[in-house]
Amino acid sequence: MGQGTGAxxxxxRPVxxxxxxxxxxxxxxxxxxxATVAALRAALLRWKVLFFRGQxxxxxxxxxxxxxxxxxxxVRARGSYSPGEHPEIETTADRLELGGRYGMDRDEWLERRRHTLLRGWHCDHGARIDPPAATLLRAESVPAYGADTCWANLAAAYEGLSAPLRGFVDGLRAEHxxxxxxxxxxxxxxxxxxxxEHQTASRHPLVRVHxxxxxxxxxxxxxxVERILDLTRAESGPLLELLLAQAVRPEYTVRFRWEPGDVAFWDNRATIHLAPSELPAGDRPRIMHRVMLAGEVPVGVDGKPSEPVTGTEAGRW
Ligand SMILES: [Fe+2]
Known part of the structure; x- marks a missing residue:
């Protein structure tokens, strides 16, 4: 055991x-x-995202x-930069690569990311029936500025709702x-x-029990998430907007400024995160390596699990 290990x-140090x-x-x-693993697990449960500098x-x-x-x-569908010898590692060397794969140039892809598909905040693979429990992201290279990641604490966001609204949302489900x-x-x-061709959708509880x-x-x-189930369109839209705004209020969030070598380890059940939408031009590309840990089917306050809609089969990636 190396020096300095042990719980x-x-x-x-909270951020x-x-x-x-x-x-x-x-x-x-x-x-x-x-003992170290136990201490880190406890810290992850408490703080939702852990940062390790200079690793x-x-x-x-x-x-x-x-x-x-x-x-x-x-993951079967990984970007072309991912290492062939490690199928559990996804490497992003250019976040615009995806657009190029589908015939869009840089400007169009950025524009469409900004206004349509990637509205930003998400948990990793959240439309699956069993979204990953955690993600460990490591930075190999990052731009000098402007490539921060933000996370929001979904337990704090829930706790911050008024009691009557908590009681109302406890019983709802949403399609992801x-x-x-x-x-x-x-x-x-x-x-x-x-x-x-790759539709993926699940019905998850709007309030999940960790x-x-x-x-x-x-x-x-x-x-x-597009709509809350069992509500009318007129009810679902404004309620969803309210809940989305609640989830990412600044007091429930943290922002991390990456340096090469840093690792962020987050609970993908208790948080959502926001990747940078624009990367400043420069000589330092953003090269990130991601490992995700298998998760379980979410369970609601009523004890009922999520239900698959399409393209989701627990454990199959
Ligand atoms: Fe993500």
């Missing part, structure tokens, strides 16, 4: 009032002992650390679907065809 060495803590005293490249892991060390906390998933809000291009739209902490989580985001 006693783990420092937890914001309700979410985010910087961890010190842990070298992620060393196999953490059981400089390679793929194998990134995966080995992730495995101490769960089972990494191997990949590609909601996307407006097709005029003429040929390869991305729309892709969306139609499987470890028992906290109630306001399970909404603008990326996957």
């Amino acid at each position: 006693a060495a783990v420092g937890v 914001a009032a309700r979410i985010g803590a910087e961890i010190t005293g842990v070298d992620l490249a060393q196999e953490p002992d059981a 400089h892991l390679d793929h194998a060390a990134h995966l080995a650390f992730a495995r101490r906390f769960g089972e990494p998933v191997a 679907r990949l590609g909601v809000g996307y407006q097709p291009r005029a003429g040929e739209d390869a991305y729309l065809r892709h969306l139609l 499987p470890e902490s028992g906290e109630r989580l306001l399970f909404v985001n603008g990326y996957y």
